[in-house]
Amino acid sequence: MTRYGYFLACEEHGPRELVEQARMAEQAGFSALWISDHFHPWNSEQGQSPFVWSVIGALSEATSLPVETAVTCPTVRLHPAVTAQAAATSAVQLGGRFRLGVGSGEALNEHIHGDRWPPAPIRLEMLEEAVQVMRLLFSGDEISHHGKHYTVENAQLYTVPDEPVPIDVSGFGPTATELAGRIGDGYITMAPSADSVARFRRAGGTTKPVQGGLKACWGPDREEAIRTAHRLWATEQLPGELNQVLPSPSHFEQATTQVPLEKVAENVPCGDDVDTHLKAITAYVDAGFDTVYVNQIGQDQRGFFDFYRAKVLPQLPD
Template structure:
């Protein structure tokens, strides 16, 4: 299983994200995930830089592969624009780029005043968007009018030698079944072996990536405090993360999340056995790659500890 580092645009400045990418490569992480948001989940997180600018900077600072986790190419940004952005990112990364996409969240996608569709419509839009992106990557002029998207005499001139793979995020059996029709790979944040197996069985074993979080600190108590302050939204149930439209709504809903709930669900503090156990959980679920994000200010210590003590252990397990 390949171990990568997950860059959280919701929490860190562009300079910090590039710093983390460089440190992750130095420590021995093998690839990068990077989130694509217009808003953070709450004001305490406090950041949300434009992901394509950050990817450009990372491409000049490291040699690691990069996957967006995830881009929504359907409402806030037209798929033709994403096709151009992703093609440029792949060129700058010498082909080491995966476009990770998903049906998105109202939090980020409603900002231009568009209505937020139901899941079935969003998945239909996503499938059409992915097909259009792939067609544009072929390099010809494209004029097309689909159910949701129209382009006229559109051509992507700056393209990599080979088109990037497109991985798709999904949660639950219906979403996984839907994305098997058009995904080059599967993305999730849950160590759900059933969903991984469901995807791989339907696609002949296509790859699966996962992301998870830790809160590095000198003590577990401090780590839990950090996770509770910055990421209480991670414990919100069901479809709330897809349908709540604003940072304020997430902050209101997160008041229902207790510190004990965060303590129970978070890997926090410096105990490497706990960190290793989380990674093994994703490995045992069948993921081919897992990307670890740090919550809070101690990302340097987390990256250094993983590089010194944890990544060598995982490599020896292969």
Template sequence: MRIGYFLSCEEYAPDQLIEQARLAQDAGFHGLWISDHFHPWNDAQGQSPFVWSIIGALSQAVRIPVTTAVTCPILRIHPAVIAQAAATSAVLHDGRFVLGVGTGEALNEHITGARWPFAEERLDMLEEAVDVMRQLWEGDFVTHHGRHYTVEQARIYTRPPAAPKVYVSAFGPRSVQVAARIGDGYISTQPDADLVKQFRQFGGGDKPAQGAFKGCYAATEDEGVRVAHRLWGTSGVPGELAQVLPSPRHFEQAAQLVTPEMTRESLPCGPDPAPYAEQLKTYADAGFDEVYVANIGPRYAEFIDMFRREFL
């Protein structure tokens, strides 16, 4: 199982993201994930730079693969524009760019005032969006009049020799079937062996499966829990709330349901490599080919160095 590093745009400023990418490459991480958000999950995180600007900067800073985790091409930005952005990114990264896609969250996608669709409709929109992007990557003029999207005489001129790979995020049986049918790979932040198995059985075969988790390097476990709970207690918000809540302040309200002990149980915290090793093993046992790790808080250089010493 290959280990990559996860750049959290919600928490770090652009210069910090580039610094982390360089440190990760020097430490021997396989590749990079980078989140694509308009808003952070809460105000404590405090950042949200435009991902395509960061991806362009990364092309001049590192030479390891970069995957968006994940871009939602269905509402906030038209899939034709995402297709152009992904093609340019693939050119800049010499083909080492992967477009990770998913059905998104209202937190980021409602900002244009468009109606936030139900989950089943968003899956249909995602499937059509991926089809539109692949048509455009073939290099001819495209006119498309679909159920959800219209494209009129559009052509992408700056393209890589091979079309970008598209990995699809999925967390339930229906979405896993879509991921297996349309994706070049699978993305999840849950070490769920059943979902990986379903992806492969539904047609994913031996396509790559990427997973990810966060940890918080700190002097002690208790300090790590405090930092992680302040910055990422929102990751414990249950059920479908993460897809439908529209603003950081709503996530802050919902996160009041998440206790520090729940954060302690869900995330490896502190300087001891053992909890991180246990988390890595859950993803290996679930059948993932790659796992991307993110640090929470300011001590990312020490986190990266710990992974260099212990795991890379």
């Protein structure tokens, strides 16, 4: 069965708004929550970036839905030992309804301490070691680790869930996707690519869950919805490695001046045509995804949830 979740965007909304959206998502019939983990928004128009672990604590009291970070970078800004403690506490708060989504990160969030931002192969190497460290800590045993990138001495998590926190790995390119298949408990990506799913399965993810996310902009005026999606999330349409290497929101604002409205209109379901939204989501189902998470761009969250509860979710395949 395919599940349908809601993707909470910390870049666009403050902590109280995110908690209220989680309540609305559950009421509308969504069955899971993703939440982004950023230090900065992608651009100043988005305008928010609360500390995700505080929001997760509030979500644990506001909703019965499972929650996952999409995604946390446990390599530079936060040491993997600290990330493991945050994830273990979140899993206890949520009664086991928590998964840790991880990725190799972006300079936008991770360079803030002044550390050199490493190239992609080193970032993936760091991610693999970070996952190893976190899994050791989830055991609840005292551990020491002296690796290539991380040192941990006499560290022990005393607050741990009954079962280790599942760690899902994000991947977009072939190398990251294969790493996800090899070390992840599941796979996270943001495009409905059957080829990526197959690559993940071949690399070791045979029976592991595959999760995908997409953005939509519901609204009664399609042209206005396209403009809103472009103003807030044209960054999604940037080519190559720009999302991983640009260091500040102002750089993203400069880069997205090169993204035409037409590209957003082609790639983001906008407006209130039910078939448009259904087509975008079922592309993930057809590609073999187990869970699909949808994020509504903009402020009209109530209208989006009413629309999906009444017209979209009932028509999606199980």
